[in-house]
Amino acid sequence: MRRVAWNRTALPALLAAALAAMVGCSSTGSGGNTAAAPKDAGPYKFKVMFDYNVDPKGMSLSDNEYIKFLKEKTGVEVVLDSPGTAGYVDKLNVLMASGSYPDAFAVGDRDLVMKYAKDDLLADLSPYINDTAKYPNLKKVMPPDAWLPVTEKGKVFAIPYSRPDGLSQVVYINKEWLDKLKLPIPKTIDDFYNVMKAFTTGDPDGNGKNDTFGLLTNNTVDNGARAFKAAFNAEAYSIRDGKVTPSEITPEYKEFLRFMNKLVNEKILDPEFPTITTPIFQQKFKTLKYGIISGFWHYPSGLEIPKEVMSKYIAVPAPMQLDGKASSFVYPSLNRHYVAIPKTTKNIDQLMKFMDWAVSPEGMKYSFIGVPDFNYKEAGGKIELTANQLAPIHWAFSLVRTGQLTEDVKKYIGVVYPKEAVDNLEMATKIGKADVLRAALPFYPELTGFNLAKISSEYTTKAILGNADVDKTWDDYVSRYKSAGGDKAIEFWTNWYNTEGKNVVKP
Incomplete structure (x- = not known):
């Protein structure tokens, strides 16, 4: 790769x-x-x-x-x-x-x-x-x-x-729950799994009920679950075997889906995520029943999420990748x-x-x-x-x-937003990067007719919920993606990369 x-x-x-x-x-x-x-x-x-x-x-x-x-x-x-x-x-x-x-x-x-x-x-x-x-x-x-x-x-x-502030997300974790359960701030994927498991089974809010979740995500898996997409290096387009390759058909994406399905099976992830839009996501988060999300740097401002909710959370980087390297949130633009x-x-x-x-x-x-x-x-x-x-x-x-994001711009942002939010923005900038290859890909008029995003989104939801066994259906999914127009798109983009793109992006 x-x-x-x-x-x-x-x-x-x-x-x-x-x-x-x-x-x-x-x-x-x-x-x-x-x-x-x-x-x-x-x-x-x-x-x-x-x-x-x-x-x-x-x-x-x-x-x-x-x-x-x-x-x-x-x-x-x-x-x-x-x-x-x-x-x-x-x-x-x-x-x-x-x-x-x-x-x-x-x-x-x-x-x-x-x-x-x-x-x-x-x-x-x-x-x-x-x-x-x-x-x-x-x-x-x-x-x-x-x-x-x-x-x-x-x-x-x-x-x-x-x-x-285009590099906009950080991971939020409930610090009060960590302290109550005497858990350190997680760093690796395994650390995060263990913390989320404890948040689910350890009654961190102390009400004696089994009503908490380790992780909250939304219907596009862009909040919460995205932290693990980053950890499995499953967000960026890349050159594989000489071809421009979308992230959603890579082995790393398959591993991400496996992990997310494990969280559903163990009731760590709220299984209602396919119906959770942005407003519902924010409403659920306000209930203080969720230990971890990923979200915008400015949440501590109180504009979307009440300050009394955010006061219980701290911002941390995404889990490290399996090879021990720091992971990055990757943004198409x-x-x-x-x-x-x-x-x-x-x-x-x-x-x-x-x-x-x-x-x-x-x-x-x-x-x-x-x-x-x-x-x-x-x-x-x-x-x-x-x-x-x-x-x-x-x-x-x-x-x-x-x-x-100059020092002057940070100063102006600091006039409007609290220091915690500005600190989060600096963290988001350090742990985020643009997907330059994807941004540079030329306009391909036929792409919208292929419905590749829909194919990927539907399979992602089914795989995470367990309605599609990842190990048994992955190859069929990739074949369907490619036959629906993915192969044509990859060929078009690869031809561009080999003739022009190497002058714009480089390995």
Whole structure:
């Protein structure tokens, strides 16, 4: 097996090549104008479709302190058009098919971005990104791997909203239960198993009832069980026998399923997990009947989980791998969404200047703590929030972020979140990494029709519950996965890796 890492010299070279090919080719007509605007032009106004997925609590999307501040700073007014999360993609598809394009749009699915790019609907943004005289920040501060999902043959079709807290999970364990049962903090897979077993059978809450579980996970096994997916090294795509190989058909994934089934058989894992959505997960966790989960670094803030619950838990790394190495949570991408610009948009250069400012130090400060003298005051390097609480979607108006977790960013996060949460974020950053190979894989239009994720998800649930004996059904599952289109996807990705991908990712 070979692991892959980001080649930091490859993408700049690809972007530079794209720029060189387009020298002197400025657009005319209604879109793609990179020429400097007249000095008396503006303010520029852009209508941006945006699914912020947060309750704005009655705040106007067209007239507020954030829009005014950003317009004053950049000469650009961003008007968010949010038709709501329900049906958002359908509405965007209708607009793009009808030719009634928004000036820009945000979408979390990079495949949708690349589909529009394949249909020749989007502006190539690489000339702007490479023009560091006009746009000094984007190329400098955006993590190189953030561009990978929306880059093809040197062209970049969207600006990422890359999260500084994209490496987001830690393991939480009930410290009161550990102390009561006189157990040390677990480190290995066996340690964790023994602790979870004791949490299940040892009446750690002292109520005399058999009503506790060692582990809680959700229906996507992204919380709780994910700690063991990391421990068995069953999360990252890899090169195996010369082929790009998804993690869910590797021997390590099989071992992960075996282990999880053992936890169900011994009633260590709540068997209701297939029906546990995120809200149900949080409700169950609040009951204090579960010893271990994995979850977001900011849980100690009290925003999702009450502080009186979190006060009983401490954050720890995931279990070590079987070979004794530290394990890592692996993330397909650290990007929340992508902002793409249709080719027909006027004054693209001004919108790009706006987003370039958004990832500047000043822009990132706004993104985290809002408008100076309105949301916060600063004196002598000390920041204090005012009575004007940050609006739930203030960050949406600046559209993008850079994923760099700098000391300044940690300082801003510390203004809003308690120290325990910031400490957890630092731990999450140390024990997490991006799946660079997976992020770099090119858009494959036929992939959505293969339903590979559904095949894998259904088998995972059956195997963990014991409805499918892993030892007897694993080979059939892998064969089904491959025959349903997995082989075609692997062939497509491997051909790309052998011809282009080695220049972007390396063993």
